[in-house]
Amino acid sequence: MTTQRLIIAAGWLAAAVLAVLVGVVAISVIGDGLVSSAGRPLAESEVAKRLAAEPDPTPSVSAEPTREPAPAGGSKTRRTPGGTVTAQCTSGEAVLHLAPALGFEVHEVHGAEGEFRSVSDNHDRVKVRVSCAGGAPEISVEHEQR
Known part of the structure; x- marks a missing residue:
């Protein structure tokens, strides 16, 4: 064994x-x-x-196409909680470009006004308005959280 x-x-x-x-x-x-x-x-x-x-992955939405370049000093960019806002004054008219931040989307753009909304609940909103004063854009931002 x-x-x-x-x-x-x-x-x-x-x-x-x-x-x-x-x-x-x-x-x-x-x-x-x-x-x-x-x-x-x-x-x-x-x-x-x-x-x-890499190409820029952030889509931008334009209120209207830019047909002529903005004059020097006629463009302004501002970061908001909802995304990046770029405004131009072309022939006295405001042109608005919005690029949403992570977690936000462009809800609407009408002329010189636009809005970002949170993709999770639509209660977090960032409204932007652009005006042209003397050929230079002025951006105002209103952040609503409900």
Whole structure:
């Protein structure tokens, strides 16, 4: 009976060695994907380069198309809780461009007025109005939270 026990023990030992080898190979293969250069953090300069190469993912909505360039000093940009507002005065008329922030969408744009609304509940609203005074845009913002 001792030879039978010896064979069983050798079989268990071989199975354990095989299991450890399979685990080591699997970790080696998976580890190459985890620690390769694709998974490493990027330096600030690398992030800036990659962002500069990407197109702007933020859609903008325009109240009306701009047919002529704005005169020097006739454009103004302002960040609001709902997004970025860019206004131009062209021939005394205000032109409004809206780019929503994360979590907001452009609800409406009518002439020189527009509104951002929260995508989660529509209760968080940012209303913007643009006027042209002396060829320079003036942006007023009203933030409503209900």
